[in-house]
Amino acid sequence: MPDKLAKPRQILLIAAALSFGLAGCDMIQQQMGIEDPAAKAARTEAEGKAVGGACRQSGRAIEDCYSIYNWLPKAPVYDGWRDMDAYMRDNKLETIAPQLPPAPPPGTKKKAAPPPEDSATAEKTDKKAAAKN
Numbered sequence: 337m338p339d340k341l342a343k344p345r346q347i348l349l350i351a352a353a354l355s356f357g358l359a360g361c362d363m364i365q366q367q368m369g370i371e372d373p374a375a376k377a378a379r380t381e382a383e384g385k386a387v388g389g390a391c392r393q394s395g396r397a398i399e400d401c402y403s404i405y406n407w408l409p410k411a412p413v414y415d416g417w418r419d420m421d422a423y424m425r426d427n428k429l430e431t432i433a434p435q436l437p438p439a440p441p442p443g444t445k446k447k448a449a450p451p452p453e454d455s456a457t458a459e460k461t462d463k464k465a466a467a468k469n
Contacts, residue, residue, distance in 0.1 A: 381412040388416025392424065395431030407441045 391401035398417050
């Protein structure tokens with residue numbers, strides 16, 4: 337005679353195994369570097385608003401801000417720019433000139449500075465150029 341609790345016990349074991357497996361998904365995603373789309377959208381929107389506000393405070397036109405920070409969506413950049421514009425008008429604040437150039441977009445390589453020439457190398461180059469003439 338089969339046990340009457342065998343079927344519910346199997347269902348319970350399967351449910352427990354599935355719940356443990358699904359609980360580990362977040363840990364696996366974090367280790368693999370997979371970001372939750374909702375969290376990424378929220379972060380991108382916050383960055384866009386911050387960049388837009390900074391552009392307005394530094395006196396940059398919204399079009400310049402769009403072209404400099406082209407990897408950010410335009411809507412949050414505009415929201416940040418507009419909010420900062422209203423804040424600056426209400427408090428009668430002047431723009432602040434930026435001291436540094438804008439940051440390069442992600443994924444672009446920085447140009448390597450040419451190696452400094454020492455005086456001995458410069459003299460050899462000058463001698464070679466004079467000998468050719």
